[in-house]
Amino acid sequence: MATALTRKDFVSDQEVRWCPGCGDYAILAQVQKIMPELGVPRENTVFISGIGCSSRFPYYMNTYGFHTIHGRAPAIATGLKLTRPELDVWVVTGDGDGLSIGGNHLIHALRRNIDLKILLFNNRIYGLTKGQYSPTSEVGKVTKSTPAGSVDFPFNPITVALGTHASFVARSVDVEQKHLQDTLKRAHAHRGASFVEILQNCNIFNDGAFNDVSDKAIKADHQLVLEHGKPLVFGKNRDKGIRMNGMRPEVVALGNGVTEKDLVVHDETNLSLAFMLGHFEPPMPTPVGVFYAASRPTYDAAVNAQLAEARKSQGPGELRSLLRRGDTWNVK
């Protein structure tokens, strides 16, 4: 039955209410597109979000959905996933929702490695509240709440996630249809907490924030596509690469004796390399793709294994004898 589903089956009857041109539309479209391919029955799919423009997402998915409160989606999803491990639980959050008010829940969900698929729509702004700077806004950013420019040093979502030892950390871009689909599918296939930062354009309050990686004319020179086992090559003519100069990465032009052999080869299982790439910021190219993917025990599986083990060794819980434990006596 699952195979018979189409993209349309995942479109809810609710009118989508984002601003025309918002990057969230593109993300919604790709998510709806891959859903039938995942082979998961609709009723077993749940989208849980916090608050923000991005967090309206569940209303538009014809699955189970829960639009919760600001920042708490990972915690709510944790309770659901622990008790219903057979469900596919997705979390949709924003840079404010997931990294400011909900930063605590996000890092702990990642640290525990609970099997949630966490999509963080990063537009480097508070969209829903109409344009204040966010924890990912760059220093100097002028917004409604920072007329003199922000002096607040930003978070980098990828290195935050890596810092928690998250077991799957990736980045994609709202308009990169194919790349986004592939990244989402990989995130879904991963067992454990998957963290995907999706660079998303807020054309109303922070238009063009990711132009360098989304504008077709220039993106090839600014986007470094990470592929496991492949050398780090980029550029319109694929003529640039990343080479180690001692302990430091540098951009080199290929040719003149420099070949792909001299370049760093991407290895998704190398956390130190992932950190190094995670720290890339202009003028270095912006990496997209899977920074890190490793297998480690998931929290939901471990918790349920303890329950199963207790059931096996002690037998199913028996209320009558439980109530009669401890200091007891009979009065005749």
Add this chain to the structure above:
Amino acid sequence: MAVPPETAQQIAQGSGASGRRKPVETRPQFVIRFAGDSGDGMQLAGMQFTTESALAGNDIATLPDFPAEIRAPAGTLAGVSGFQLNFSSQQVFTPGDEPSVLVAMNPAALKVNLEDLKPNGVLIIDKEGFTDANLKKAGYTSNPLTDHSLDKFQVFEIEVSKLTTSAVRELGLNTRAVNRCRNFFVLGLLSWLFQRPTKSVTDYIESRFKKTPDVMEANLRAFRAGFNYGETTEIFASAYEVKPAEIAPGFYRNITGNTATALGFVAASVKSGRPLFLGSYPITPASDVLHELSGFKNFPIYTFQAEDEIAGVASAIGAAFGGSIGITTTSGPGMNLKAEAIGLAVKVELPLVITDIQRAGPSTGMPTKPEQADLLMAMYGRHGESPIPIIAASTPADCFDCAYEAVRLAIKYMTPVILLTDGHLANGAEPWLVPDADKLPEIKVEFRTDPNGFMPYLRDEETLSRPWAIPGTPGLEHRIGGLSSEHLTGNVSYSPSNNEMMVRLRARKIAGIAREIPPIQVFGDAQGGDLLLVGWGSTYGTLREAVTNLRAKGKSVSHVHLRYLNPLPSDFGDVLRRFKKVMVAEMNMGQLLKMIRADYLIDAVGCNKIQGRPFKVSEVESRIMRALEG
């Protein structure tokens, strides 16, 4: 096991020991308080003495009093830990106002507790604890053992360390290990003094120290030495006996409020056939519920120690969305953090139980001390119109019924329910007539499965609750959320009139719970009288005893104790109006009082205490007497 047979027999027989030489005086009741440094093991001694007393057939009530600091400097006033027990041949309502027996292991313990000891009370003192250094730490400028300040008490000075040491000398333990047996010496002595059956203690020692036979042996010897010391030395002229109380027949268990709360939730889970999920963040005095439930994984019970209280309640909401019984436990500061998420549960109408084990505030306040100042927070501590049923337990054992009832209401009405207990109930213990698991009220869970005509906010006609439709059910895919939603469909809606209708529907749903609240039981004059004392929560025993005492003196005083605080019982207004005066006793500045005055326009007066300590019976009596005269 390692006990010489003749002593084992003597100990096992307790009061029936053969060859006893001393006379035994029978008394109706004693209140005894164990006090010492946190490291002196007074809680353990107190609890073991409680078990002995329960087994002796007495009615009992206990009150532990812990210091807030885990390891306050030894010998200081801050480090004093106490445990009070009231054991009686009659019905007991409270742990007792004032002890008639005080055990003080050091000067600090004496200083903190002496003012409560009754004149002519028995004072048992570890003489060796009264060193110059300890006297100084406790702030004594002269030694109370020699300056006649204790003359109005019956003082027994005992060299506990020396006697313990000589009892266990052959075992070759180090001083520290020997010192840790002192509490069992004292327990042995008191077991003799009050002629307790001692088998429960020796059983306890044997199982507790199974893995360290020398420590087991040392504690057994210390215990025995204490017992024999009472019997053989000249210090005590006689022993005391408290005859068994008349207690309803049945199977009893000594239980603390926190354990009863935990078991109530387990029972509700079993009876409803749904897994229990507790999301919680450690906080005194609530953590024991988390500890307790984490041991029952086979039921199955999920316990999730979350990153904070917000995640605690949020994860419980997630579990409830998935069809489990979601609960969260905390104390005051954690309640503040949970408020927004509780509001979400009100709006999305999912079952959830929030247990607030109240402690003295504001802010961090006195974490180990009880208070009842969170009632109005439970009522109103959320933004928007968000009514929630509130129930409050009145005794440690009542926590079981209230936890069970909270789950039942949450599921039946698809709503969060707040359960209020407090630090006094949490750690206090009393005998609990263990209920027959088969006879607990039904908790019916009916998940919606039929897609035909399904709408997320289509309400049950009687209860007004919406269907519980859980993920995994084909054809019921739907979205819920905090945004205002349309009647029936649950779709996001900003319609003004729809919003008002939904707010009113939820309010009606909660108010409708009053239909199933049993009629009020008036203790005293159901048809009315001079004064009605109204209370809720852990003050129950004290208020009941005060009213009982005044009634015995011919006063027209009655008592009503509320379990349901929201909605209030539908006959409450009628009952209140039958009395010339209404007094509301609470460990706060008058919160139920405000609700009563507001809801019923009755000129009720308050009886309030905010000291992190329960009322004394005498305090309540004199407050009532003043009101009757005034």
